[in-house]
Amino acid sequence: QLQLQESGPGLVKPSETLSLTCTVSGGSISSSSYYWGWIRQPPGKGLEWIGSISYSGSTYYNPSLKSRVTISVDTSKNQFSLKLSSVTAADTAVYYCARPAAVNQVNYFDCWGQGILVTVSS
Amino acid sequence: QSVLTQPPSVSAAPGQKVTISCSGSSSNIGKNYVSWYQQFPGTAPKLLIYDNNKRPSGIPDRFSGSKSGTSATLGITGLQTGDEADYYCETWDSSLSAVVFGGGTKLTVL
Numbered sequence: 001q002l003q004l005q006e007s008g009p010g011l012v013k014p015s016e017t018l019s020l021t022c023t024v025s026g027g028s029i030s031s032s033s034y035y036w037g038w039i040r041q042p043p044g045k046g047l048e049w050i051g052s053i054s055y056s057g058s059t060y061y062n063p064s065l066k067s068r069v070t071i072s073v074d075t076s077k078n079q080f081s082l083k084l085s086s087v088t089a090a091d092t093a094v095y096y097c098a099r100p101a102a103v104n105q106v107n108y109f110d111c112w113g114q115g116i117l118v119t120v121s122s
Numbered sequence: 123q124s125v126l127t128q129p130p131s132v133s134a135a136p137g138q139k140v141t142i143s144c145s146g147s148s149s150n151i152g153k154n155y156v157s158w159y160q161q162f163p164g165t166a167p168k169l170l171i172y173d174n175n176k177r178p179s180g181i182p183d184r185f186s187g188s189k190s191g192t193s194a195t196l197g198i199t200g201l202q203t204g205d206e207a208d209y210y211c212e213t214w215d216s217s218l219s220a221v222v223f224g225g226g227t228k229l230t231v232l
Contacts, residue, residue, distance in 0.1 A: 046124060046210065046223060046224070046226040047159075047167065047212075047223045049220065049221035049222070049223065052221070060219060060220065060221075061220075062220050063218055063219075063220060096166055096167075098166075101169065101172060101178065106221060107157065107212060107213065107214050107221040108155070108157035108169060108172040108173075108212065109159075109169060110169040110172075110178055112166035112167060113166065114165075114166060
């Protein structure tokens with residue numbers, strides 16, 4: 001059974017870079033043509049897609065975040081990662097990693113990590 | 123401001139039916155499949171409907187989805203108190219080349 005687990009610092013200072021990793025277990029990140037995504041949810045607010053990456057490194061980013069986001073994949077560790085630069089309090093959110101239900105599909109996510117709360121504060 | 127528009131809240135009595143609307147445009151709902159998610163407080167979203175009207179394994183047929191033009195609808199029949207949750211629509215926006223979500227709808231089962 002596929003499982004995703006987010007990890008990283010729960011507290012980041014303003015203007016610094018938020019870095020998170022999603023570890024995939026129960027399946028290989030490079031075994032099929034899946035896209036692997038990051039979605040966030042500010043406290044009390046709705047879902048916002050950040051971006052997605054394929055095992056080969058092809059990426060899609062949310063245009064509103066594109067200038068600050070880098071998503072990468074490490075197939076040797078079965079992980080993919082998120083970096084969000086120049087963070088502000090508005091980036092405080094629960095960050096989820098997720099995988100779509102079908103290969104070559106960027107959206108409709110059927111497997112989610114539990115989420116990790118990242119707070120931006122000095 | 124979300125690209126997809128949902129009502130902030132809906133409510134209905136146990137056993138009744140409720141619908142949740144999701145309005146978009148020709149570049150997103152009008153051109154691509156719609157998905158729906160259910161989210162309970164403190165938990166990750168769960169895929170309820172994909173490809174407009176298909177249910178993943180394990181999702182009861184009380185949940186249904188439909189699409190017409192640039193709008194989509196989630197229907198829930200035989201409401202239960204356990205259905206109280208937030209519901210989100212989602213699709214691909216071909217102009218933005220991005221996944222877009224609705225703002226979410228809080229369902230209250232009175």
